[in-house]
Amino acid sequence: MNNLVCKDIVKKYGKKEVLSNVNLTLEKGKIYGLIGRNGAGKTTLLSIISAQNPATNGTITLDGEQIWENQKVLDNICFSRELNPVMGNGAAGLKIKEYLKIAAMYFPNWDNEMAKDLVKEFELNIKDRIVKLSKGMMSMITIIVAMASKAEFTFLDEPVAGLDVVMREYFYKLLLEEYTLSGRTFVISTHIIEEAADVFEEVIIIRDGKIILKENTQELIAKAFRVSGKAEDVEAVTGGFELHQVEITGRGKGVTVILKDGQKLKEGFDVSVQPLNLQNVFLAFCGKGEKG
Amino acid sequence: MSKRSGISRTLKYGGIYAEKVFLMVFLIVGIYEVIFYAQRGADVGDNKSLMIPIYFGMISLMMLLVIQIVNNSRYVPLSISFGSLRKETFIGIQWINLILIIQSVIVFGVSITLISSDFNGMKSFVLLVYTILLIIFSGIGQLIGAASVRFGKLGAFLIGLFVFIIITSGVVALALEGNFNTEISVNDFSLYIKLIAAFVAVIIYIVGSYVNYRVLLNYEVRA
Amino acid sequence: MIWRKGGRTQYMNEMLTQEKSIYLQISEMIENDILRNIILEEERAPSINELVRLYTINPATATKGINILVEQGILYKKRGIGMFVMKGAKEKIMEKRKEEFYDNYIKKLLVEAARLGIGQEELLTMIQKNK
Numbered sequence: 327m328n329n330l331v332c333k334d335i336v337k338k339y340g341k342k343e344v345l346s347n348v349n350l351t352l353e354k355g356k357i358y359g360l361i362g363r364n365g366a367g368k369t370t371l372l373s374i375i376s377a378q379n380p381a382t383n384g385t386i387t388l389d390g391e392q393i394w395e396n397q398k399v400l401d402n403i404c405f406s407r408e409l410n411p412v413m414g415n416g417a418a419g420l421k422i423k424e425y426l427k428i429a430a431m432y433f434p435n436w437d438n439e440m441a442k443d444l445v446k447e448f449e450l451n452i453k454d455r456i457v458k459l460s461k462g463m464m465s466m467i468t469i470i471v472a473m474a475s476k477a478e479f480t481f482l483d484e485p486v487a488g489l490d491v492v493m494r495e496y497f498y499k500l501l502l503e504e505y506t507l508s509g510r511t512f513v514i515s516t517h518i519i520e521e522a523a524d525v526f527e528e529v530i531i532i533r534d535g536k537i538i539l540k541e542n543t544q545e546l547i548a549k550a551f552r553v554s555g556k557a558e559d560v561e562a563v564t565g566g567f568e569l570h571q572v573e574i575t576g577r578g579k580g581v582t583v584i585l586k587d588g589q590k591l592k593e594g595f596d597v598s599v600q601p602l603n604l605q606n607v608f609l610a611f612c613g614k615g616e617k618g
Numbered sequence: 619m620s621k622r623s624g625i626s627r628t629l630k631y632g633g634i635y636a637e638k639v640f641l642m643v644f645l646i647v648g649i650y651e652v653i654f655y656a657q658r659g660a661d662v663g664d665n666k667s668l669m670i671p672i673y674f675g676m677i678s679l680m681m682l683l684v685i686q687i688v689n690n691s692r693y694v695p696l697s698i699s700f701g702s703l704r705k706e707t708f709i710g711i712q713w714i715n716l717i718l719i720i721q722s723v724i725v726f727g728v729s730i731t732l733i734s735s736d737f738n739g740m741k742s743f744v745l746l747v748y749t750i751l752l753i754i755f756s757g758i759g760q761l762i763g764a765a766s767v768r769f770g771k772l773g774a775f776l777i778g779l780f781v782f783i784i785i786t787s788g789v790v791a792l793a794l795e796g797n798f799n800t801e802i803s804v805n806d807f808s809l810y811i812k813l814i815a816a817f818v819a820v821i822i823y824i825v826g827s828y829v830n831y832r833v834l835l836n837y838e839v840r841a
Numbered sequence: 842m843i844w845r846k847g848g849r850t851q852y853m854n855e856m857l858t859q860e861k862s863i864y865l866q867i868s869e870m871i872e873n874d875i876l877r878n879i880i881l882e883e884e885r886a887p888s889i890n891e892l893v894r895l896y897t898i899n900p901a902t903a904t905k906g907i908n909i910l911v912e913q914g915i916l917y918k919k920r921g922i923g924m925f926v927m928k929g930a931k932e933k934i935m936e937k938r939k940e941e942f943y944d945n946y947i948k949k950l951l952v953e954a955a956r957l958g959i960g961q962e963e964l965l966t967m968i969q970k971n972k
Contacts, residue, residue, distance in 0.1 A: 357899055378698055378839040397624045400701045407699065407839070417696060431627045432700035498897045506890055506900060524863055524898040544902055548862050596956065601861060 328354045328389055330375060330403075330479055330511075335384035337370055337535075344370050345535045348384070352479070352513065357505055359526030359543070360515040361604075363612055367535040368515040369407070372481045376405035388479075401434050404477035408484055409456060409464040422459075422467060423452040426474075433475040441474035447496070461488030469497060473504055481513045486522075494518070498525050523547075523604035533612050543604060546584070550607045554580035555597035563592045563599075570610035582610045624703060628710040635693060636717040643681050643722075647673050671729040675748055678722045679755050682715070686759030686830075687774060689714065690767050699839045708831050715756050723749050746812065753819040757826030764826075764833040863898055867906030872915065872934045875926055882931065886916055886924040913937065 330352040337345035345367050352358060352375075362368050373379035375386050377393050377400055385392060388399045409417060417425050422445070430436045445452055448466040456467065465488050472482050486494045502525060505512060513530075516522050523529070523543060530540045539546070553560050557579035567589060570582040583591070584607060591599060602610075650673045689711050697707040726748050730741045758781055766774030861869075871887065874880045887895070892903040907924060910916040915930045927933075954964055 356901075373839065376701075380836050380838070395703050395705060397703055397706075400703070403701065405699070418692070428631060428696065429700060431631050432697075432702065495897065499894070502893050502897060502899070506893060524896070524902065527899045527901045542901075543899075544862050544864055544905070596952065 330386070330388050330393075332375060333385050333387075335371075335374060335386070336382050337367075337374060337379070338382045343535060345374070345381075348535075348537055350375075350530070350537060350540065352511060354478070354511050355509045356511060356527045357501070357525060358511075358513045359519075359522055359529040360513055360532065361517075361519055361529060361608055362515075362532035364517075366532045366612075368532055369483050371532065372405055372407070372483055372513065372515065376400075376403050376481055378405055378407075402478040403481075404433065404472060404475035404479070405481040405483075406468045406472035406475070406485075408487065409459075409468055417456045419455065419457065421453055421455050422450060425456060425467065426452070426470070429471050429475070433477065435476040437474045437476050440476075441470055444470045444473060444500075448493075462490070462493065463488075465489055466493075469500070473500065476508065477510070479511045479513075481515075483515050484517065485514060486516060486518060494521060498522065501525060519608055520603055520605040529604065531608060531611055538611055546607060547602065547604055549585040550582065550602040550610070551585070551591065552580065552582050552600040552602055552606070553591065553597050554578065554600075555595070559595040559597050563595050563597050565592070571613060582606065584610060624706050625709065628697070628702065628706050629713055631697075632710040632713040633717060636714045636721075639681065639685055639714075640718060640721055643674070643678050646677050646681075650677070670732075671726055671744075674722075674729055675726055678718075678726070679748075679751055682718055682722070682752055683755040683759040683762075685714075685718070686711075686756060686763040686826075687766050687778075690763040690830075690833075694767075694834065694837060695839045698837060704834050704837060707837075708827075708834050711760075711830065712827060719749075719752050719756065722752060746815075750815055750819045753823050757819070757823035760823075760826035760830040764830045767833050767837060863896075863902050864906035864909065867892060867896075867898075867903060868909045871906075871910060872938075875915070875930055876934055880926055882926045882928050884926055885922070886910075886926055888923045 332348055332350040335345055335348035335350075336343065348371065360368050360372070370379065374381045375393075377386075377395070380394070387393065388402070391399055393399045393403070420428075426441055426445075430438055430441070444466075448463075448470070450463060450466060454463075456464065459467070465485055468482065469485050472480050472485070486497055489497065498521070501512065501514070504510065514522065514526070526543045528540060529543045529546065531538050553564055556577055557574065560579045560581060564581055564583050567583050567585065570584070571580075573580040582602065585591070647670070651670070654673075693710065693714070694707055697710060698704065702710075723745070727745050730745060762774050762777050762781065765777045871880070875882075880886055886907075889900055889903045889907060892898065892906070893900050896903075907916065911918065911924075913933065914927055915933055916924045917927050919925050950964075954960075959967075
């Protein structure tokens with residue numbers, strides 16, 4: 327079992343196209359980060375690649391086999407989505423205990439010991455009803471289901487929503503430990519980019535329903551710089567490169583560049599060159615005012 | 619291995635789900651009983667056992683109608699979000715209905731038999747009508763459930779309202795027409811009519827579940 | 842700073858910063874530990890799993906950092922046991938850093954000095970001040 331491939335995925339609601347020409351290959355055994363603004367299409371994409379939503383066009387295959395209505399393939403995929411307090415995806419009215427018991431019935435590789443341990447670690451009361459839980463606790467349930475499912479391809483949508491910083495750190499450590507032990511493939515969507523950046527081997531940025539990049543996180547960051555100084559000097563250093571977040575103040579200018587293959591900043595000018603982090607890179611591509 | 623594991627978990631969970639629903643029916647019936655006794659006191663006599671089938675019958679019929687809509691908002695998203703196929707989820711719904719219908723018929727039949735009066739002919743007639751109504755209501759319920767998925771709650775409400783009007787006018791029409799013929803018996807109707815009635819009920823069910831199936835094929839799990 | 846947790850030795854010197862690629866920081870941290878004699882030659886260096894657990898980073902990143910040191914002959918792998926510091930690693934690191942000293946420190950110093958109008962004489966005086 328190797329690759330989950332999305333070919334030419336299009337998703338429309340009426341006339342509105344929420345995903346356009348998505349071509350994506352998820353290689354087995356990596357932790358992917360999926361980042362994008364609200365409404366960019368993260369949840370929709372995750373729903374489609376787990377067959378919880380049908381795509382309007384395009385195919386998704388796992389090792390060449392289509393995933394739609396394919397039990398053998400779907401047994402290896404788990405999309406643990408955010409539990410909504412109102413509908414709860416049908417979990418409304420259920421107690422945590424019951425919800426986890428049902429999950430155990432449905433996921434063929436379910437690890438009940440792990441689920442029990444995590445319930446204890448998260449200090450949850452299994453007799454509580456899911457609708458009565460806080461946002462953070464619902465996230466914990468989502469995490470428990472995802473982890474204990476032991477599915478080869480596991481997707482999590484905003485798993486740390488509502489968790490405080492201590493629990494968020496715990497989640498990242500939990501994720502890495504499970505990954506190290508099992509080598510499962512994870513796709514995690516998140517808004518809290520910088521915290522999670524070190525955990526993602528590859529990052530996928532989605533903007534307005536299109537994938538604008540998919541790269542090794544560290545390599546991407548190594549190519550991102552903030553260049554600032556006198557306008558002419560900055561232009562000389564970054565001549566011809568794609569610029570982002572251009573700021574001009576008087577005679578000074580600041581730009582963000584994300585170098586493409588083979589590009590290098592010119593040396594010998596008195597400019598400040600600062601390395602950037604993943605969040606800066608994300609803002610460079612998806613910040614307000616950036617060209618679509 | 620996967621195919622079999624798929625169905626067996628659906629049947630297992632479907633069974634648990636159906637029993638929960640069934641228990642709820644009993645609970646509601648129990649509440650009605652308590653209210654009834656509170657009002658009438660000990661001065662009930664023979665009519666005591668008569669109310670049970672009536673309450674149970676009414677409530678179970680309504681439940682079977684309503685549960686179809688609940689299925690589409692509770693059972694279906696849960697099943698699919700946990701990785702079930704849509705085909706399998708559909709089978710789950712039919713399995714739940716099957717369990718509910720059979721258990722309801724048994725309970726209803728038993729409760730009628732316990733009525734001390736001996737309208738045996740009428741008893742079997744009522745049982746037949748009840749069974750047919752159960753099937754019809756599940757079928758219509760699935761139509762409404764499918765509508766709620768496709769057109770949202772408003773669409774479901776409108777269709778439900780439409781159905782309610784038809785049923786109520788039917789009941790009113792019957793009430794106005796004649797008096798309750800306690801001598802009526804199953805044998806008063808020829809086999810022909812009974813078969814047609816059963817056939818119509820099954821058709822309605824099939825139509826309802828087919829529409830439900832089509833809607834299910836494109837079901838989207840939304841948070 | 843070394844402490845023992847659950848029987849395992851852990852090395853925790855610096856936190857990761859935003860300024861440089863993580864894997865470069867990892868390799869530099871291990872180099873620093875070697876220079877400071879925190880890890881001696883032929884002793885065991887932190888494993889990938891330990892690095893992952895310590896810094897909450899992806900194993901691929903940790904591997905990259907370790908691999909740099911392996912390529913440069915600073916660490917070597919003992920099959921089934923882990924990564925060990927090569928004999929002569931300390932000298933290698935010092936050599937490497939000497940070469941990079943000009944780029945990493947001197948160049949920037951000269952640029953800043955030029956910006957501030959500090960001449961060579963003044964610079965020399967400043968350097969000699971530091972005893």
